[in-house]
Amino acid sequence: MDGTFDIKAEMRDIGAAARAAARELAYASSEQKDMALSAAAQALWDRRAEILEANAADMEDARAKGISGAMLDRLELTEGRVRAMVEGLRAIAAQPDPVGAVLAEWDRPSGLHIRRVRTPIGVIGVIFESRPNVTADAGALCLKAGNAAILRGGSESFRSARAIHACLVDGLRAAALPQAAIQLVPTRDRAAVGEMLGMVEHIDVIVPRGGKSLVARVQAEARVPVFAHLEGIVHIYVDRAADPEKARRVILNAKTRRTGICGAAECLLIDRAYFEAAGAPFIADLIAAGVEVRGDDSLQALPGVVPAGAEDWGREYLDSIIAARLVEGVDGAIEHIRRYGSNHTDCVITEDDAVAARFFERLDSAILMRNVSTQFADGGEFGMGAEIGIATGKLHARGPVGAEQLTSFKYLVEGDGAIRA
Amino acid sequence: MDGTFDIKAEMRDIGAAARAAARELAYASSEQKDMALSAAAQALWDRRAEILEANAADMEDARAKGISGAMLDRLELTEGRVRAMVEGLRAIAAQPDPVGAVLAEWDRPSGLHIRRVRTPIGVIGVIFESRPNVTADAGALCLKAGNAAILRGGSESFRSARAIHACLVDGLRAAALPQAAIQLVPTRDRAAVGEMLGMVEHIDVIVPRGGKSLVARVQAEARVPVFAHLEGIVHIYVDRAADPEKARRVILNAKTRRTGICGAAECLLIDRAYFEAAGAPFIADLIAAGVEVRGDDSLQALPGVVPAGAEDWGREYLDSIIAARLVEGVDGAIEHIRRYGSNHTDCVITEDDAVAARFFERLDSAILMRNVSTQFADGGEFGMGAEIGIATGKLHARGPVGAEQLTSFKYLVEGDGAIRA
Numbered sequence: 001m002d003g004t005f006d007i008k009a010e011m012r013d014i015g016a017a018a019r020a021a022a023r024e025l026a027y028a029s030s031e032q033k034d035m036a037l038s039a040a041a042q043a044l045w046d047r048r049a050e051i052l053e054a055n056a057a058d059m060e061d062a063r064a065k066g067i068s069g070a071m072l073d074r075l076e077l078t079e080g081r082v083r084a085m086v087e088g089l090r091a092i093a094a095q096p097d098p099v100g101a102v103l104a105e106w107d108r109p110s111g112l113h114i115r116r117v118r119t120p121i122g123v124i125g126v127i128f129e130s131r132p133n134v135t136a137d138a139g140a141l142c143l144k145a146g147n148a149a150i151l152r153g154g155s156e157s158f159r160s161a162r163a164i165h166a167c168l169v170d171g172l173r174a175a176a177l178p179q180a181a182i183q184l185v186p187t188r189d190r191a192a193v194g195e196m197l198g199m200v201e202h203i204d205v206i207v208p209r210g211g212k213s214l215v216a217r218v219q220a221e222a223r224v225p226v227f228a229h230l231e232g233i234v235h236i237y238v239d240r241a242a243d244p245e246k247a248r249r250v251i252l253n254a255k256t257r258r259t260g261i262c263g264a265a266e267c268l269l270i271d272r273a274y275f276e277a278a279g280a281p282f283i284a285d286l287i288a289a290g291v292e293v294r295g296d297d298s299l300q301a302l303p304g305v306v307p308a309g310a311e312d313w314g315r316e317y318l319d320s321i322i323a324a325r326l327v328e329g330v331d332g333a334i335e336h337i338r339r340y341g342s343n344h345t346d347c348v349i350t351e352d353d354a355v356a357a358r359f360f361e362r363l364d365s366a367i368l369m370r371n372v373s374t375q376f377a378d379g380g381e382f383g384m385g386a387e388i389g390i391a392t393g394k395l396h397a398r399g400p401v402g403a404e405q406l407t408s409f410k411y412l413v414e415g416d417g418a419i420r421a
Numbered sequence: 422m423d424g425t426f427d428i429k430a431e432m433r434d435i436g437a438a439a440r441a442a443a444r445e446l447a448y449a450s451s452e453q454k455d456m457a458l459s460a461a462a463q464a465l466w467d468r469r470a471e472i473l474e475a476n477a478a479d480m481e482d483a484r485a486k487g488i489s490g491a492m493l494d495r496l497e498l499t500e501g502r503v504r505a506m507v508e509g510l511r512a513i514a515a516q517p518d519p520v521g522a523v524l525a526e527w528d529r530p531s532g533l534h535i536r537r538v539r540t541p542i543g544v545i546g547v548i549f550e551s552r553p554n555v556t557a558d559a560g561a562l563c564l565k566a567g568n569a570a571i572l573r574g575g576s577e578s579f580r581s582a583r584a585i586h587a588c589l590v591d592g593l594r595a596a597a598l599p600q601a602a603i604q605l606v607p608t609r610d611r612a613a614v615g616e617m618l619g620m621v622e623h624i625d626v627i628v629p630r631g632g633k634s635l636v637a638r639v640q641a642e643a644r645v646p647v648f649a650h651l652e653g654i655v656h657i658y659v660d661r662a663a664d665p666e667k668a669r670r671v672i673l674n675a676k677t678r679r680t681g682i683c684g685a686a687e688c689l690l691i692d693r694a695y696f697e698a699a700g701a702p703f704i705a706d707l708i709a710a711g712v713e714v715r716g717d718d719s720l721q722a723l724p725g726v727v728p729a730g731a732e733d734w735g736r737e738y739l740d741s742i743i744a745a746r747l748v749e750g751v752d753g754a755i756e757h758i759r760r761y762g763s764n765h766t767d768c769v770i771t772e773d774d775a776v777a778a779r780f781f782e783r784l785d786s787a788i789l790m791r792n793v794s795t796q797f798a799d800g801g802e803f804g805m806g807a808e809i810g811i812a813t814g815k816l817h818a819r820g821p822v823g824a825e826q827l828t829s830f831k832y833l834v835e836g837d838g839a840i841r842a
Contacts, residue, residue: 360833367831369836381841383535396817410787410788412789412791415791415793
């Protein structure tokens with residue numbers, strides 16, 4: 001199909017079909033949407049052999065291209081990973097329908113009764129990279145919120161995404177919903193991304209889910225609004241009033257549980273007074289766990305710490321590496337994070353409520369934490385069932401983006417012939 | 422100042438100052454912000470002679486340029502209009518502070534306590550045309566929500582806006598808030614608008630408030646996100662179950678109370694069965710009130726109705742003109758509005774709950790109404806104190822944009838050393 005594909009025309013057709021489907025989805029019943037999700041989950045399980053076969057072909061090509069181990073890991077599907085997708089779809093089906101919820105309701109002296117109710121956004125474009133499971137998660141979350149989805153996966157996961165998408169379409173068909181409710185762009189051609197970014201008439205918002213270069217391209221080129229998903233330059237500040245044991249537990253987990261996720265800690269900021277009084281046993285823990293700790297001058301006396309360079313501040317390693325430096329109290333930490341952070345997730349370890357309040361008040365990350373592992377920065381852990389990603393922008397969606405964040409609202413105003421004086 | 426103004430450098434300085442001010446405003450107390458608003462209100466009243474003098478100079482220039490009567494009316498300030506600005510500022514000061522409000526709060530089995538709290542957005546750029554009062558309204562709403570504002574008024578209202586802005590700065594000074602919290606672009610040069618549209622580092626969102634060509638330019642050129650304020654192509658559908666008296670009252674008010682506002686009715690859709698049974702006395706009312714009614718073929722038999730052309734559907738007159746046509750029931754009305762509407766405000770006149778429910782469900786205007794005048798499409802009438810405009814987009818802000826819609830949120834997560842399994 002790739003060779004003879006007229007991108008502009010095909011993308012326009014996909015957009016028009018999505019817009020038409022979105023109009024129908026806007027008032028599809030909760031039962032119908034959940035039926036589609038359950039049927040899709042069943043289809044994923046029933047057709048797992050087919051999916052794994054498609055994935056094996058993708059993996060073979062990827063290996064032949066010499067693609068890196070981390071990327072191969074993201075690309076690979078196993079029966080366990082298919083099961084996780086199935087469970088994800090069922091969890092989304094089990095959640096309450098966000099559409100139609102009355103967000104606020106009030107009366108006015110003029111005789112008006114006003115309700116603010118949740119509505120779908122319309123058409124959502126999701127541009128992602130090599131993880132094939134995003135096909136299922138993103139498609140399902142969009143559908144749950146009554147939106148049509150146009151999914152554009154990475155070229156390496158093309159076959160896997162297509163096999164998964166076929167199961168989502170099975171689900172839509174079983175529930176008598178329009179098949180264009182979830183479309184997968186049927187080409188590897190990167191020009192399709194460029195088209196999507198400009199389709200202001202047919203796409204209401206673009207969600208880029210992937211690495212820095214993908215997100216940067218989307219933000220630079222898009223005419224369609226974007227829910228920015230920047231990298232997670234996650235800081236942990238160890239305050240002078242930190243509980244040493246909590247600091248050790250939280251820091252080890254935040255860095256090492258999984259190093260490749262956006263909530264993994266990337267930089268430790270340690271209050272100078274704390275360090276002078278109590279040292280930094282959590283740094284020894286990290287080194288013992290195989291983490292490379294890149295410290296500033298004051299920390300290089302610690303055994304195993306290697307020197308940090310200027311490029312280590314504000315860096316997302318997504319690997320067994322962490323930067324570390326001393327700061328002058330919470331204000332020093334705030335200053336560092338404002339300068340180098342990415343407004344994703346930042347954490348303070350302290351028993352002092354005033355310090356925590358200052359950290360929460362003066363920083364503006366989507367997620368601010370106190371005395372908990374930053375690895376909790378996740379829609380599932382927040383109780384949202386699933387997430388399409390962690391938004392770092394400030395408009396509309398912020399933090400974990402679940403079905404609720406994929407909605408808009410409208411005002412319904414009723415009266416009995418009221419006129420304005 | 423205009424002649425020697427280095428637009429690029431000056432706008433960058435304005436942006437950087439706004440960003441710095443926004444950081445301080447983000448945690449300014451409610452008392453401090455309200456004090457600034459009250460002091461600004463007082464300054465506006467104390468310095469009204471100066472404001473009216475500046476406005477007289479603007480009016481003189483505008484008349485010399487041969488500017489139209491409607492625009493002169495928007496530009497003109499009177500003591501009454503200054504008093505309205507003063508009252509607007511006081512009303513905004515009296516409203517609750519949206520910042521810091523806990524929007525949701527819950528516990529997780531993992532031991533996490535999660536709060537979602539309102540925050541300011543940051544820096545808001547407001548681009549408006551000839552109404553000088555927008556300077557006060559927009560500046561005050563941005564401040565109330567803890568945002569820094571960069572205001573760019575039309576060149577005709579330059580001196581008036583500058584005099585009003587000086588009073589806002591008096592208020593900021595009285596409350597010891599940064600003066601860069603509300604800045605007015607100090608040049609008439611249109612290149613300043615172009616700079617603002619591209620200042621993604623310094624401006625978080627642009628609110629264009631003005632006519633179709635301004636909004637179109639902003640939407641086409643902006644790299645900064647925009648709260649779209651499209652025109653109000655407001656429809657009223659008279660259903661077969663309409664109460665004839667309510668229809669007459671509502672339609673006359675919706676068209677004639679003020680024809681120049683975005684909530685004024687522009688198109689009547691009349692159910693064919695209703696028309697055949699009951700006629701259209703509301704059309705006779707409109708004609709008697711001096712409104713030009715442009716009807717489709719079926720309506721031209723009515724005395725005084727002139728023929729509508731294809732260009733009359735989907736048109737915002739903002740004048741004593743209305744289009745009118747017969748449709749086949751509520752579905753015919755929905756079809757017409759989907760095709761020609763602007764997602765601003767649309768109204769159904771019916772006593773039939775099922776018809777109203779269908780109209781509310783299948784249309785996606787920011788404001789949908791039943792049996793009330795569309796002239797109520799206004800932030801003040803909704804109880805928001807004041808508005809910066811009516812947003813017709815679907816992301817973030819929608820409908821009347823008051824202080825609450827000028828906020829974002831963040832998640833505050835607390836625990837007692839919780840780590841992720």
